[in-house]
Amino acid sequence: MWRGLASNMLTFLIVGLFLLVGFILWGQSQYTAQGPLEQAICLRVERGSNMGAVSRDLERQGAVSNGTIFRLGADYADKSALLKAGSYLVRPGVSMEQIVEQVTRGGASTCGTEIVYRVGVTRTEAQVRELDPANNQFVEVAAFDPAGEDIPAIYTEKRAEADTRYRIALAEGVTSWQVVEAVKAMDVLSGDVTDLPAEGMLAPDSYELVDGADRSALLARMQEVQTLRIAAAWESRQDGLPLNSPEEMLILASIIEKETGVSEERRQVASVFINRLNQGMKLQTDPTVIYGITQGQGILGRGLRQSELRRQTPWNTYVINGLPPTPIANPGMASLEAAVAPANTDYVFFVADGTGGHAFATTLEEHNRNVAKWREIEADRANN
Structure with missing residues (x-):
């Protein structure tokens, strides 16, 4: 009898062992398999939280198929104690293993x-x-x-x-x-x-x-x-520019930045000022006059007066020759690059064209026609 009982117990033990191994293998496959999440969610892990709370939240939001397997997998990987507070973007189809890695790796929050x-x-x-x-x-x-x-x-x-x-x-x-x-x-x-x-x-x-x-x-x-x-832009400058230092390049870049918000025409605007510097012409740019009035402290909020265009300030390029003594704003990289790589043009004039950009001209006669068109646009806008 004892021999039969021992045999049965051994059989049960073997069956139980096979079942346990099968469960472990099944659990591992579930842990590493693609998850059920169909739409991305934002998982928030509070300070002091634990894997149990995280698994319940994930299960509630449909991101994991079995919260118990998620917790056991994190424990088996020795990562439960590494849980980091934060907000995590959990993408569709990610596995439990990937989520555990995400919430224990830490770093900057990816959603929230x-x-x-x-x-x-x-x-x-x-x-x-x-x-x-x-x-x-x-x-x-x-x-x-x-x-x-x-x-x-x-x-x-x-x-x-x-x-x-x-x-x-x-x-x-x-x-x-x-x-x-x-x-x-x-x-x-x-x-x-x-x-x-x-x-x-x-x-x-x-x-x-x-x-x-x-x-x-x-x-x-x-x-x-x-x-x-500044150093990178100056290093890449074209030969023969009328700019003697990185500081002068920065000043010109700031003027370009204030004269146009259209990225495609920065190099054309730069060419106008480079051509004027080469020809000894005054730059005659309104943003420098405005800076002479405001010193960069806020915006003018109105148009320039004729008296202001004639007023003597270090930045009034209608009065001074060449560049003003300092930049008039903080230019971005695109304007720095335009200052050292202007377009190859003969332009020495430009005026607003009513579209947000500018009309460029090589002669005063052509420029006056462009100005007249701009005045018509201004008058139409004032009447409408």
Whole structure:
């Protein structure tokens, strides 16, 4: 009898072992197989959370077929203790193994909330944006003046969340004063700004931030980027340009930046100023006159008066010869490149053409016709 009982127990043990092995193999295949998720989701892992809570959330959102296997797989891979807080974009069809790798690797959040401080030529705006996982596009949920009094509640709420990401984006053509004023108004930053960076030395770009970042360090970072861009542009300059230094190139680039917002015509605008410098003609560009009035502190907000075109300032290129003494804004890389690689033209005039671009001319007669057309466009707009 004992021999039969032992035989049966051994049989049960073997069957049980086979079942266990089969379950493990099945579990492994489930863990590494393509997941059931059909549409991307944003998985938020709170601080102090654990794999059990994450697995339940994933199961609820249809991202994993079995939360138990997800937890066991993470335990078996010795990754449960490596869970990182954050917001993670979980794409369709990803396996449990890939999700575990994603939430334990850490790094910057890949979805959730982003607050962007946009420093523009005419205004600074803070935008609260949420990523829509379905199309991987950010949707704006609030926009406001960060220096104003009307701060939306959602901004305060999102500022309190640890996984909110931050960026500051500088538009091409902003002045250093505008950037500093915007940086001062950003409550995500800390520290004081003691010196105004030199005009033209802050690189227009998008910069990732962390909560509590130092204002002076951020400005220094912008200056480092611009220094590298200036050096690269100067190194690639055409031969024979009437520019004697990187500083002169920067000044010309800033004028180009303020004269046109059409990327395709930057090199043509550059050619006008290069031709004028070569011929000893005054540059006669309105943005320099405006800078002489505002010193880059805000926008003029009106048209120039004839008396202002005649007023003696270091930047009034209707009065002075050659380039002004400093840049008049912070130019982007495209304007730097245009300054050292102007189009090969005979143009010495240009005027707005009513489409956002300019009409170029080689003779005064042709230019006067273009000006007359522009005056007609201005008159039509004023009457409509």
